[in-house]
Amino acid sequence: MSIPGPLSYRLLAFVAVAVMSSLAFAAETHEQKRARRCAYYQEVVRVAFENVSRSQMRPGFVAEHDAFIAGGCFAGKAVCPKTPAEFAFADILTMMTVSANMGSTFTPFRCPAGGSD
Numbered sequence: 001m002s003i004p005g006p007l008s009y010r011l012l013a014f015v016a017v018a019v020m021s022s023l024a025f026a027a028e029t030h031e032q033k034r035a036r037r038c039a040y041y042q043e044v045v046r047v048a049f050e051n052v053s054r055s056q057m058r059p060g061f062v063a064e065h066d067a068f069i070a071g072g073c074f075a076g077k078a079v080c081p082k083t084p085a086e087f088a089f090a091d092i093l094t095m096m097t098v099s100a101n102m103g104s105t106f107t108p109f110r111c112p113a114g115g116s117d
Contacts, residue, residue, distance in 0.1 A: 037102050038073035044096040045069065048089050056085035068108040078110035 028036075054062055064079040081090045090109040097106045 034073060037100075037106060038069070040100060040102070041073055041093070041097065041106070042069060044093060044100075047096070048092040051092060052085050052089040056083070057089065058083065058086065061086050065108065073106070075108035075110075077108075078112070079108040080111035081109060 061079060061081065061083075064077060067077070068075055068079060079090075081087045090107065094104050094107050094109065098104050
């Protein structure tokens with residue numbers, strides 16, 4: 001069974017558009033991808049703060065997390081949650097980044113071995 005002419009042209013056009021779209025996404029540089037993900041991360045941080053108040057977290061934790069965002073979402077220093085509110089905040093952000101296919105390693109939340117800073 002052959003595909004009629006007009007339908008085959010439409011199918012070919014659809015495939016061409018899909019390929020071009022995927023090529024444009026594939027051509028995204030590492031820096032562009034990081035910037036896009038960081039912008040998304042900033043949005044989900046707002047959502048996390050709707051559920052966990054900054055006032056419930058240690059000032060140092062908040063400052064280290066703010067530095068992560070200000071640095072373009074590069075973790076110069078790990079941000080270690082210690083209180084229940086900080087764990088809730090980190091959990092929300094980790095789940096949202098995983099749901100966005102960014103992976104749990106995108107977040108800055110890590111604690112040094114042995115539990116000391």
